[in-house]
Amino acid sequence: MSVLAGLWRRIPVAASCQIRCLTGNLRLNSAVFYSTQPPSSDVTVNYSHGLPVITLTLPSRNERCQFTIKPLTTTVGTFLGDIKKEDRGIDVVAALSTDDTKFSNSTLMDVLLMNDFKLNINNCMYHVQPPSRDKPYHQESREMDTIKTLVHRLYTALHQEEHHLKKEQELLKRLDSLKEQIQPLEQMKSMILTKSDAKTTRLMWIGLALMSTQGGALAWLTWWVYSWDIMEPVTYFITYGSAIAFYAYFVLTRQDYVYPDIRERQLLNYFYKRAKTQRFDVKEYNRLQDEFAETEESLRRLRNPLRLGLPIEQLNEKE
Template identity: 40%
Template sequence: RHTSTPVLLINMLAGSQFSFRLATVAWRPVGIAVCHRSLCSVATSASVVYQDGLPRFRIPLPSRGKACQFTMKPLTNTVSDLTASIRNEDRGVEQIIFYTSDGLRIAGSDSIESLLRRDFDVQLNDQRFAVTVPESPVVTHESVDQLADLKAMISQLHSALNTPEYQLAKEKELMQQLQDLQLQLEPMEAIRGQLAEKASRRTRILTWLSLSYMGVQFGVLARLTWWEYSWDIMEPVTYFVGYGTAIACYAYYVLTKQEYTFPAVWDREYLKKFYKDADKSSFNVEQYNELRQRINDVQSDLRRLRDPLMLGLPLQQEKLMKPQPEQQ
């Protein structure tokens, strides 16, 4: 502990007796982390003062008989932080309790800001000290919220004053991007239309062939049942035909990992034909999908820019309102 040169104060008392009082002044450290400690003469009371906008608690430590100063941050520190700092300075403090002036115990989770809103008492072991809180120049949560509202209002005012020019420039930029993307997509769109028509035609042919096969199968079984043979002979045949169809559907699921439904089969056959013809004609499907996605994003930005209600939407809501692009 670094101290300045002690100053010896000599007072004359009755009976020619002298008492010596040793006053020391501690060096003030630089860079306060959680607690700032300042030794002074023997203290008999606790107090709170404000320095540099921060509250400083002057708490008398029972073991040392002297006061220690603790600097806390009102908005981030709690009563538990102050209690931990006191115990860290004086290991002899076994009990630290804060009370309101009405005698209610203050929880350790309360913030320092809440503690300093009214006078309070602090109990150290068996000693209890009343603390008078001075007028607070500290920024509170309410003032922080008011400051945030003021910033938002200034931002809205700035946006309102500069919105027309910005919107016109941004709309012009987006329109130019949209035209460039559409020019790149136009030749690919023509090729995609041809490939889609071929794939759709083949899928329709397969659909009609499947229907024709089912009709022929029904006619053959009916002929064998009522004209060639009897129902007693054809019943096992129809059973195995039905069971074989079920096996074929299950095999389709095992091989494709898709349920055998007519829309799923249609899409699968359509895409198989489309990608097969795309490889033959050197049509880049990934590039086409990327261009479609970019065009969709630009169109969504244009709608948002032209709609005053959508300008105030958060980003996640803006993404949800974008329609999904058409992809192959």
């Protein structure tokens, strides 16, 4: 170890970079020693099928490796991560500009390949000179986007009718399936609603009968049993008690004492009680109804004349 340490001190600073960037390394007592052979060649950038291919030497295996880059989607962080994945012996890898400014991991490779840059691998600096490009990538990207749009439109024009028919069949099948699920629930709901409505109507008639009985009793007490001087305070307190009852109804229900609303509230009360007794799932019924309505709306939108490419008047005549 002392001999190796002495040799290490005599190595010039200029050669230390070549020593660190070597492929074969020897680990002894947690110290790392690298071979003094320089790398076989620098990092090169070539273009294949319109895409840049970066070729570099992996330090651990001392073999050349190519990385095909998609400049508009690949970032510097992805590229450097791919290098480390290919060679687990790489501890430090970074991309720097010619003035030693580090590129962030979110920088696109298109930006990196516009000018010369440096690639630091295990503290060994490589100067990379990408070839000049006659046409910028953003222009090529716009052309590719235009081509993709045209292909998409062509595909849509050729398969639009088939797609509409297939989608319409799917929606119709879904509607039939939902109808089959809703039909038994609809029958049970109709039965429960009929019985609840009849019970609510009876309650309304009972209320009318009680009010008529109260009015008749007050009249009988006023004209046949007692005089108006005696019954006047009684009717006053009855009226005041009714006002208290109406106000208590508002406090409890947050609704005005309006007879149609009272009847609707009582009807729903009877309906939910009977639905619980008959094991009628109200939530499932509402969910199926909502899904049925959404499917019908999707079918209506699919048959819209703008989607079918038909004049609106023509569709109205068919309907």
